[in-house]
Amino acid sequence: MIHQxxxxxxxxxxxxxxxVYYANYLKFIERARSEFVRELGIDQTVLKEQDGLVFAVRRVEADYLSPAKFDDQLDVETAVLSVSGARLVLKQDVKRDETLLFSASVTLIALKEDGRAARLPANIRLVMAE
Incomplete structure (x- = not known):
């Protein structure tokens, strides 16, 4: 599944x-990840309040391929590459029409309130694996 x-x-x-200033692509893909997770039915506020877990970016590998400009309409495509007990890897592409402008591989982990890594809850691993 590819989320748009x-x-x-x-x-x-x-x-x-x-x-577009280079760091703003990271903001764009962050917004897209938040909407992706929300559309999967995962409420990050509830996850924090009930389970004491938050998602954190562990690694980003990014390629800037072509510039986006003022007033462009862009699409961010998000797809799950892999899910493990403690890690989620996503591919996120930013496109203008069919032109690929930016591509990133983003590794997310779950953190407890004290900052230590934690296993992703089974229900989240399941929904992400689908």
Whole structure:
């Protein structure tokens, strides 16, 4: 399954040349991940309150392929690459129409309130594996 998230590039997302500032791609894919998880029925607030768990980015490997510009309409595609007991790896691509602009592999882990790594709950592993 590939999750789609659409966004528009605002002036605040760009640099002086009107090109999306590189760090903002990380914001774009973060928003898409939040919506992806929400659409899977995972309430991150409840997960924190009831289980004391939060998701944290462990690793990002990113390729900047072509610039996005002010007022572009972009699509962020998110797909699960792998799920293990304690780790979730996602592929996230940012496209303008069919042109791939940015591609990232993002590794997420679950953390307890004290900052230690924890196993992903079985229900989350199951829904992500589907």
């Amino acid at each position: 998230f659409r966004l528009r590039v605002y002036y605040e997302d760009t640099d002086l040349a009107g090109i």
